[in-house]
Amino acid sequence: MNDTVGIQDVPADVRRELEEHANVVGEGIGLERTEAEGLTDRVAVVVLVEEKVEASELDEDDLLPETIEIDGEELPVDVQEVGVVTAQEAVEVAPSEADPLAVHDVVPLEMDEDADVQTAVEGFGRVKKMRPAPGGVSIGHPAVTAGTLGSSPLRTRHGKTVFLTNNHVAAASGDAKVGDPVLQPGRFDGGADPADRIGTLLEFSTITFGSNGRNVSDSALVEIAPDHVQTDLFELQEDIRGWEGAVVGQFYTKTGRTTGVTRGRCTARNVNIGVNFGSKGIANFVGLDMFERMSAGGDSGSVIGIERPEGFYGTSLLFAGSTQATFAIPMSTVQQVHGRLVPMTSHDLVEAEDLRIAGHIASGSLAASETKYQWFGPWDPKYEVDFTVHPTSNGGYIRGSVDSLYRNQAGTYYLVKMENRQNVAANYDVRYVVRR
Structure with missing residues (x-):
């Protein structure tokens, strides 16, 4: 609704009258929609129903008026099917x-x-x-x-x-x-x-x-x-x-x-x-x-x-x-x-002298000598993200590195490579540091 439209709301007494009609579930001020034109630029009193029915199937008392006067202006009444909300x-x-x-x-x-x-x-x-x-x-x-x-x-x-x-x-x-x-x-x-x-x-x-x-x-x-x-x-x-x-x-x-x-x-x-x-x-x-x-x-x-x-x-x-x-x-x-x-x-989000955010992003386990890859993201391309992999089980030695990057509209994704350098299974945490 453009700023030149003076009518912004349906008066309470008009709402009450509309809601007394069968099938009416809501109302507001909006744009008229027609089968031929779709959404038009004509302001209307929008009356919402769960399902439209033919006028011939309604009692005379439940027929809605074609127009309603609000603040001296005659507005069309547009019945729109909305379904169950x-x-x-x-x-x-x-x-x-x-x-x-x-x-x-x-x-x-x-x-x-x-x-x-x-x-x-x-x-x-x-x-x-x-x-x-x-x-x-x-x-x-x-x-x-x-x-x-x-x-x-x-x-x-x-x-x-x-x-x-x-x-x-x-x-x-x-x-x-x-x-x-x-x-x-x-x-x-x-x-x-x-x-x-x-x-x-x-x-x-x-x-x-x-x-x-x-x-x-x-x-x-x-x-x-x-x-x-x-x-x-x-x-x-x-x-x-x-x-x-x-x-x-x-x-x-x-x-x-x-x-x-x-x-x-x-x-x-x-x-x-x-x-x-x-x-x-x-x-x-x-x-x-x-x-x-x-x-x-x-x-x-x-x-x-x-x-x-x-x-x-x-x-x-x-x-x-x-x-x-x-x-x-x-x-x-x-x-x-x-x-x-x-x-x-x-x-x-952080102190001015330390524009970094650090945190834990994943945990997992590796079998003996196993190598695993996992994607993390997205981060905005304006950020620089480092990843480290920390073993959480005794005797673990896991090497972590960023293997490759992927970028789409959402941002940058990092493929992190995790290598178990020992001949025993090990658990790990993946941590990150985001530099702004």
């Missing part, structure tokens, strides 16, 4: 390169002939453990399947370092408690506590279930150590630089655990709708942004935004969707709930 944690769905929403498939370049190619391909997925982890990869509370690590590191009003995701991803739809672990990858993708703990739950929005609920946000902050999350967003060129409001009709981008990088237009704002949270029931939300379908189960927690040469500007926090549309919470609302959230740069 659900909270989008992973539900019996694994990421697939065949997903029609995915726009990037990972294809390895030529590799060392001794490398395990299948392992290399699998290592590029968003469902693997990454330290530091970029935004757009699998996370979740131990009681949840999996969702998405939404943001690069953010600084809260109290000086905490956090990342953003959904309540239903990191706080189990309100059943968790502050201090609970959050895993990367999520449990559905093999994550376990404490080995895969990436942070702890700091705070989360309230979700009220049932017909009397009037929810504004499904959001959570996860407190992290500086070396656990990187400033990059998986497969996007720019880091988060700030926040702004979505504009109806404009294209936006997200990077998520299940469908990767997808783009779609914002089709309506100030949308009220009920969202199905499975066994928890229906929660009614108000003031949402609606987008063309750009998500699936497991993408919850992604930050939707716009890419510019100077950076990525987030507009909305994705949390729900259907086979027809994606729904998200405006970042202005998220910050009303949690306070101001300031995107951090790499220099914010």
